Structure formats: structure tokens, C-alpha cells
Amino acid sequence: MKKIIIPVIFSGLLLTSCASREKIAYYQNIDQTEIVNKKFETKIKNDDLLMIIVSAQDPVAVQPFNLMSNLTVDPTNQAGGGQMQQQLYLVDDKGFIDFPTLGKIEVANKTKAQIVDDLQKRISKYVINPIINLRIMNFKVTVQGEVKMPGMHKINSERITLMEAITLSGDLTNYGKRDNILVLREENGEIKSHRVDLTKADFINSDFYYLKQNDVVYVEPNKVAVNSSAVGPNVSIYMTAISLLLTTTALILTNTKK
Structure with a gap:
């Protein structure tokens, strides 16, 4: 027997x-890691959809610098009602947008602050104290593989860390490899890949701690x-x-x- x-x-x-703690726990050496505080600002990329609204004390004066809004009709409303929807600027493959009155403006590889400053200087020639509101409307990241809720996440804040994206996906499953996370990123028309070890805290100082729009995160399955x-x-x-x-x-x- x-x-x-x-x-x-x-x-x-x-x-x-x-699995052992060394393969599961995050930030294991954080007490011995020097964290470098660096400022991160999202840069505009080709194919981004931008909402740009120009306002001022005189609303009539800024009308030539705003796209006309579209009336979106609700087919279920028998009264024929709808709501106004702000038109968006599409960044073309050369990194430009076609701005009312001002014409072509290059925005790719620039931060929001740089674009706002540029527009304020241009529009100030015609309008007193213009206010520029700019937002990226299609900022998203995709998380795949061994996470509890894989999928695409639309980001409203326009800035997200790798760990925040994983948290949005319900965290890694017990079968996810924490020491070999793959991040795919498109830059200047080329796809680049990078491996991140979440068990070591020094990844916080890498260029992949903050994700960029359209990044893809893939969590590989472990041996188990x-x-x-x-x-x-x-x-x-x-x-x-x-x-x-x-x-x-x-x-x-x-x-x-x-």
C-alpha cells in the first residue's frame, strides 16, 4: 500500500x-533601488484624434478658430431630437492638422503644452487672451495574455503607468510571468519591443514605466x-x-x- x-x-x-515568492511578488528590491523622479508628458502621434476648443471673453471673436459642431440625431427619438457633438482633428501621416483660419499646423512629437502655447501665440494676433483646451480623444492601451480581464482600455487622463494598465485588467493571474512582461510600442512608424521585470523595482526608472497611446502589453504564461x-x-x-x-x-x- x-x-x-x-x-x-x-x-x-x-x-x-x-510558485515561490521570488516569482510572484512585485517591487522586491525597492528598498535598494534609487527612484528617479522624472517628468512625463504625452506627445501627440500620427492618427491621434484631438479635441481643440478655443474660447475667450468675446465668444464671437473665436468662432473662426473652432470647428463647427455636428448634430447627432438619435433615431429612437420620434421627435427628431439630437445633440451637438464637437468635431475632432485627425493628425495626418505627416504629423499635421488642418486648423481653421490658421491652416496646416505640425503637432506630432509635441506635448500638449507646446501645442497650446503655439496656438495661443498664433491666435493672440486676432483675439485678446484666447484660452486653448486640448485633449487626446483616442488614448488607449491594450493588455493581453495572462491577466484576469484582457482587453483594450480607453484612458481619459492621457497618462497611465504599466502597473495601472495591469490593474485595470484585474492584475496578473497566477500563471502570468511577472519577470518578462512584453511591451510593444510604435515610434516613427516602427514597432519596438521591450521586456519589463515587475519583480524588480528598477523598471520604474525605465522609459516603459509610463505607457504611450496605442501601446500593447502582453503577459506570457509561466511553466505552470x-x-x-x-x-x-x-x-x-x-x-x-x-x-x-x-x-x-x-x-x-x-x-x-x-
């Missing part, structure tokens, strides 16, 4: 073994997940069967001793 129970117990331990998939989709049934077998064997041994 002992020859039977030992391999059964060993198999159960293999299937139910837990790969081995589980090799066992098959019925691994939970196997685990239950092994547990029952262990319990039954223990009862038989106990009764035999009596």
Missing part, C-alpha cells in the same frame, strides 16, 4: 505546488500554465480525483492499522 500512496502524493504535490495546458482542460477534474484518492487511501491505512 505504501508503494501506491507515495507516488500518488508526489503527483498531487507536483500539480498543486505553488504551459504544463497545465499540456495536461488538458480537465486538470481540475484530475486534481479532484487525486484529492479523493489521497483521502480514501489515508482512510484505508488508518483502518488497516486498527
